[in-house]
Amino acid sequence: MAVARGRRPAGSGTREAILAAASQAFAEQGYPRTTLRGIAREAGVDTRLVTHYFGTKQDLFVAVVELPFDPEVVMTGILGPGPEGVGQRLATFAVGMLETPAARRTMTGLLRAAASEEEAAVRVRDLLVERLLTPLAQHIGGDRPDLRAALTGAQMAGLVVGRHIVGLPSLAQATPDELVAAVGPVLQHYLTGDLSPVSA
Amino acid sequence: MAVARGRRPAGSGTREAILAAASQAFAEQGYPRTTLRGIAREAGVDTRLVTHYFGTKQDLFVAVVELPFDPEVVMTGILGPGPEGVGQRLATFAVGMLETPAARRTMTGLLRAAASEEEAAVRVRDLLVERLLTPLAQHIGGDRPDLRAALTGAQMAGLVVGRHIVGLPSLAQATPDELVAAVGPVLQHYLTGDLSPVSA
Numbered sequence: 079m080a081v082a083r084g085r086r087p088a089g090s091g092t093r094e095a096i097l098a099a100a101s102q103a104f105a106e107q108g109y110p111r112t113t114l115r116g117i118a119r120e121a122g123v124d125t126r127l128v129t130h131y132f133g134t135k136q137d138l139f140v141a142v143v144e145l146p147f148d149p150e151v152v153m154t155g156i157l158g159p160g161p162e163g164v165g166q167r168l169a170t171f172a173v174g175m176l177e178t179p180a181a182r183r184t185m186t187g188l189l190r191a192a193a194s195e196e197e198a199a200v201r202v203r204d205l206l207v208e209r210l211l212t213p214l215a216q217h218i219g220g221d222r223p224d225l226r227a228a229l230t231g232a233q234m235a236g237l238v239v240g241r242h243i244v245g246l247p248s249l250a251q252a253t254p255d256e257l258v259a260a261v262g263p264v265l266q267h268y269l270t271g272d273l274s275p276v277s278a
Numbered sequence: 279m280a281v282a283r284g285r286r287p288a289g290s291g292t293r294e295a296i297l298a299a300a301s302q303a304f305a306e307q308g309y310p311r312t313t314l315r316g317i318a319r320e321a322g323v324d325t326r327l328v329t330h331y332f333g334t335k336q337d338l339f340v341a342v343v344e345l346p347f348d349p350e351v352v353m354t355g356i357l358g359p360g361p362e363g364v365g366q367r368l369a370t371f372a373v374g375m376l377e378t379p380a381a382r383r384t385m386t387g388l389l390r391a392a393a394s395e396e397e398a399a400v401r402v403r404d405l406l407v408e409r410l411l412t413p414l415a416q417h418i419g420g421d422r423p424d425l426r427a428a429l430t431g432a433q434m435a436g437l438v439v440g441r442h443i444v445g446l447p448s449l450a451q452a453t454p455d456e457l458v459a460a461v462g463p464v465l466q467h468y469l470t471g472d473l474s475p476v477s478a
Binding site for chain 2: 190231
């Protein structure tokens, strides 16, 4: 690997090498521990080139992070035949997606970043809530789609925190089927149930 | 304040001054941004004294962080007359507690720390799940109290992340009553409902 890590001149795929190194670093080490210097080293370039192309660490994070799925395709699948069972289908998708190591690294990286940096938090909100959950709640057509999407997103974030970040043993060891059984009715409640304080 | 920040000799309340400065720094700045140097400056001591008394930043965090409530008192109140309404009472307690700025800083600080540091994650688990939620689930007496406690904790963590850390607008703007109405039935489900995959 010593040869591959020699300094790379500007030009020849530098941008792509930086993006690849950054993507891997954020996913594996999380936002707080990732440094521009480490990314530059992995990409085989000088740190100043990273700054030249991408600006700050926050800018680079925002440039590099993408959802590990296509929100429109996912939404169509989750909507399926209609509101009934939508919570179960969303839970099945989310739990299954997080079983894939690469997707899990991206989602835990996003949440770790969101917990420590305002700009990363905005990016998470844009990606997960604005592009997937709010359109989903709007399609389902109940009242207060924004609140429903936010409650759904908060529950999913909590599951990632509990199972994959804090690693609560009984959540980390639960099977996907067990999790879907427990969380599906909750997502159904948030997306289609009665949320009004009076009748609760 | 210039006088108060002069260097403090070892001895005279140094430990207490460091603990107070650390407690404030972790709560206000979050774990990743807090430095031993900054804590030492606030406490009016040399950084080496902080290290001498408390070791690493992680050690100091573990020494300093406490729940902003007494878990036993809270559990007794939440258990109240029995399993019925326990989700509603837990949601009312949690949402109300997070309305207090000091408690909110502690809980968001804990979660931010847990998202970035393994040791802090263990501390959060010990404090919130082991001392409050698992005993609560055990007292209620259903099957799988560990899983119920973890699901409950994950939902509550998600709410803090969504409302107070990422700041999803519709969650940040929701009234306590609206949140309790939405989340109460979910906590009830996790604490007393049927979680088995077969019947779901």
